[in-house]
Amino acid sequence: xxxxxxxxxxxxxxxxxxxxxxxxxxxxxxxxxxxxxxxxxxxxxxxxxxxxxxxxxxxxxxxxxxxxxxxxxxxxxxxxxxxxxxxxxxxxxxxxxxxxxxxxxxxxxxxxxxxxxxxxxxxxxxxxxxxxxxxxxxxxxxxxxxxxxxxxxxxxxxxxxxxxxxxxxxxxxxxxxxxxxxxxxxxxxxxxxxxxxxxxxxxxxxxxxxxxxxxxxxxxxxxxxxxxxxxxxxxxxxxxxxxxxxxxxxxxxxxxxxxxxxxxxxxxxxxxxxxxxxxxxxxxx
Amino acid sequence: xxxxxxxxxxxxxxxxxxxxxxxxxxxxxxxxxxxxxxxxxxxxxxxxxxxxxxxxxxxxxxxxxxxxxxxxxxxxxxxxxxxxxxxxxxxxxxxxxxxxxxxxxxxxxxxxxxxxxxxxxxxxxxxxxxxxxxxxxxxxxxxxxxxxxxxxxxxxxxxxxxxxxxxxxxxxxxxxxxxxxxxxxxxxxxxxxxxxxxxxxxxxxxxxxxxxxxxxxxxxxxxxxxxxxxxxxxxxxxxxxxxxxxxxxxxxxxxxxxxxxxxxxxxxxxxxxxxxxxxxxxxxxxxxxxxxxxxxxxxxxxxxxx
Numbered sequence: 245x246x247x248x249x250x251x252x253x254x255x256x257x258x259x260x261x262x263x264x265x266x267x268x269x270x271x272x273x274x275x276x277x278x279x280x281x282x283x284x285x286x287x288x289x290x291x292x293x294x295x296x297x298x299x300x301x302x303x304x305x306x307x308x309x310x311x312x313x314x315x316x317x318x319x320x321x322x323x324x325x326x327x328x329x330x331x332x333x334x335x336x337x338x339x340x341x342x343x344x345x346x347x348x349x350x351x352x353x354x355x356x357x358x359x360x361x362x363x364x365x366x367x368x369x370x371x372x373x374x375x376x377x378x379x380x381x382x383x384x385x386x387x388x389x390x391x392x393x394x395x396x397x398x399x400x401x402x403x404x405x406x407x408x409x410x411x412x413x414x415x416x417x418x419x420x421x422x423x424x425x426x427x428x429x430x431x432x433x434x435x436x437x438x439x440x441x442x443x444x445x446x447x448x449x450x451x452x453x454x455x456x457x458x459x460x461x462x463x464x465x466x467x468x469x470x471x472x473x474x475x476x477x478x479x480x481x482x483x484x485x486x487x488x489x490x491x492x493x494x495x496x497x498x499x500x501x502x503x504x505x506x507x508x509x510x511x512x513x514x515x516x517x518x519x520x521x522x523x524x525x526x527x528x529x
Numbered sequence: 530x531x532x533x534x535x536x537x538x539x540x541x542x543x544x545x546x547x548x549x550x551x552x553x554x555x556x557x558x559x560x561x562x563x564x565x566x567x568x569x570x571x572x573x574x575x576x577x578x579x580x581x582x583x584x585x586x587x588x589x590x591x592x593x594x595x596x597x598x599x600x601x602x603x604x605x606x607x608x609x610x611x612x613x614x615x616x617x618x619x620x621x622x623x624x625x626x627x628x629x630x631x632x633x634x635x636x637x638x639x640x641x642x643x644x645x646x647x648x649x650x651x652x653x654x655x656x657x658x659x660x661x662x663x664x665x666x667x668x669x670x671x672x673x674x675x676x677x678x679x680x681x682x683x684x685x686x687x688x689x690x691x692x693x694x695x696x697x698x699x700x701x702x703x704x705x706x707x708x709x710x711x712x713x714x715x716x717x718x719x720x721x722x723x724x725x726x727x728x729x730x731x732x733x734x735x736x737x738x739x740x741x742x743x744x745x746x747x748x749x750x751x752x753x754x755x756x757x758x759x760x761x762x763x764x765x766x767x768x769x770x771x772x773x774x775x776x777x778x779x780x781x782x783x784x785x786x787x788x789x790x791x792x793x794x795x796x797x798x799x800x801x802x803x804x805x806x807x808x809x810x811x812x813x814x815x816x817x818x819x820x821x822x823x824x825x826x827x828x829x830x831x832x833x834x835x
Contacts, residue, residue: 258666360540361547364811366773369791373555373803376795453672457777460674461792473674480678480781487682494675502670 252514259510262503269500273319282310284317285468293486303488306478311492314470318493321382321464321471322452322500328386329451330444333393338440340394341401342428346409356402359395368457375463382465389454393447400443404436411435438515442508449504456497472497530826537822541815546598548811552804553597557590563610563798584610597804606808607801609794616805619790626696627786630709630779631771633702635764637710638717645714646721650756651748653726661718668715677708677781694783705782709775713767721760728752758828762821769817773810 254260272279281299288308295303302311344355374388408414409432417431458464459473467474472493479489564577564586581587585596600607606616649661671679684704685693691703728734729752737747774788783789787806794802 357543357547360544361551364544364548364814365807366770366810366814368776369773369788369807369810372776372792373795373807377555449670456672457674460777461780476674476678483678483682484686487686490678490682494671494679497672497675498667498670501672502666505666505670 249511249514253507253510256506256510256513258506262506262510265499265503266507269319269503270323272316273323276313276316276320280310280313280316282313284309284313284470286310293482293489295486295488302492303486305475305489306482311475311489314475315472315492315496318470318472318475319496319500321459321469322455322497324382325385325389325455326448326451326504329389329393329454330447332386332390333447334397334440334444337394337397338401338433341398342405342433342436344398345402345405346424346428346432352402355398359399362392362395365392368454371454371458372461372463375458380458380463380466385455385458385464388458389451393451396447397440397443400439401436404439405432408432408436439512442512442515445504445508445511449501449508452497452500452504456493530823533826534819534823537819541819544815545808545812549598549601549804549808550594552807553594556800556803557593563800601808606805609802610799611797611802616801619802620787620805620809623785623787623790626784627772627774627779627788629702630705630775630784630786631768633706634709634713634771635768637706638713638767639764641710641714642717642721646718646725647748647753649718649722650725650729651745658722661722665715665718668711669719671712673708673712673775673778674781676711677704677778680704680707681781694781696783696785701782705778705784708778708781709771713771716767717760717764720763721756724759725752725756728756758825761828762825765817765821765824769814769821772813772817 254263286309288304291300291304291308292306293304294300294308297303300310300312302315305311305314340355344352370392371385371388374391375384378384378388405428414427414431417427422430455464456471456473456476459471460477462474462477464471464473475493476490476497479486479491479493482489563584564581565572568577568580578587585593597607604617606620608614609616609619612619645661645664649658652658681693681704684691691700695701725748729748731752734747734752737751738744742750772787774786774791776788776792778784779786779788780792787810791803791806791810793799794806
C-alpha cells in the first residue's frame, strides 16, 4: 500500500481510531498468555457470577473464571479465524477470478456456474453443516467459512480483470509478446487488487462475526477454549442476574467489527480514485 | 421480457440440480451415523442394522442418490428420519413463522432506513447525517447474537414489555423482528444515502430546483424514485436471505422457523430433512434472485432495452 493511500485513509473519520484499536487488539491477542491476570480456564466456583472487582476488572462467569482473561484469549480465536478465513479464501478466489476473467470462454462459464451454485447456499448454513459434521475445532471453522468465502473474491476479481484486461498498457504488453500468465501476474493483477484489499478488510470482520455465530450455536472451538460467541451463549442464560457476562463479549465483538468496518470504509475512499478526486476538489475550495 | 425470464429459468435448473447433488454428497460423505444419533451409540448391533435397513441406508450410495433425485422430480422430498412425517410437510409447517418474521423485519428496516436515509442525504455532513451515519455503523457492527440479548435485556428484563422468547401473538414478534430489522436498516440506510447523493448531483434535480421547486420536494419527487432502484435490489436479496431462515435469531428467540428446523435436523442427522431444507432454501434463493433481476429491469428501462 502506498503511503499516499495510507495517509488518505487515516484522514477518513474513524479509520485511524479503527486501526489503532485493531493494533491494540492484535497485540493483546498475541501477548495474551503473558498479560492476562488469570488462567482463562481457572475456575473459582464460590465466586461464580460475581461482578467487577479490583482483581477481576470485568467480573467472573458462572464458573468463576475471569472474564477479562477469557476475553483476551477469545480475541486470539476471533483474529485467527478472521485472518485465516480471509487468507484461505482470497488466494483461490483471486486465482479463479483472474483466470476466469482473463481467459473467458469455457473456463469462465465453468467457474461462474460453480459460483452460482455455491451462492444458492444460505451462507452460515453451509458452515453450520460442515462444522456439525466434521466436529467443532478451529481449523474446521476456518475451512467451513472459506468453503463459501472464496466465491465473493472470485467474482470481484473477475469483474476487475475484465475491466483491466482491455486497458492499453495490457494490450501493449501483449503486443510485445508477453505470455498470458506473465500478463496476468505483472500487469493485470497489480492493477485489479485494490477492491480486493477493501473487500478483504470487511471480510475479516465478517469472519469474526461468523466464528462468533458458530460458537454461539456451540459449533465453534471446543470448550474450555474461550470464544466471544460461546461466552455470549453462556452468558445469555444469566441475563437476568449477571448481564455483564453477555455485555463484555458483546461489546468486544461490536468494537472489533466496527474497527474493521471503519478501516474498510477508509481504505475504499482512499483507493477509489473518483472519490479521491472529489475530496481534493472540496479541500481546495 | 418473456425471453429474459425464460433464459434465466433455464439457467436456474442446473443450479438447483447441482445444489441437490452437492447436498446429497456433503451429507453422505462426511462421518457421523444417523442411526447412532437416533438410537445412541450403545444400541445393540441388530437394532442398528434393522433401522439402517428400514431407512434404506444399507443400499449403495448411487441407488440412494437415484431415489433422491427421482423423488425431487416428483416433488417428493422423502420422509423425516426422526418424526416419520413427510419432509415437505415439515418444511411447510415451519415456513409461515419464517415468512412472518421476515416480513415484519423488512417493514421495520424500511421504516427506519427510508426517513433517516433521506434526512442524511438532504443535509450531508450535518449533525443529522453524522448521527445517522454513526447509528448505521453501530447497526452494521452488531451481530444479531449481540443485538438480540441486548434487546431482551432492555425490553423484557428491565422494562418488561415484551416476552423473552417464544411464538404467539404480536408481542412475541417485536423483539426478533427488531433484531433482524435493525441490522438490515443500517445497510439500507447507507445505500439509500449514497445513492440519493449521487442522484441529487444530477442535472435533472438541479433543473427542478432552478425552476423553483423546493430542495426537499425535488429530492423526494425526482431523485428518490431513481435512488431507490439500487436499494430495491439489495432489499430483495436481503429479504431472500431472511426467507432462508435466520438461524441465530430464531435460536435466540425460540422462533419455530426454517432456520431452527434446519439446525435441529443437522444435529439429529436427519438426512432427508436436511436435504429437503437446503434444497427448499436454495430454490427460494434462486427464485428471489430471479425476481429481483426482473424487478430491476422493470424499474430501470435502460436494462430492459439492453
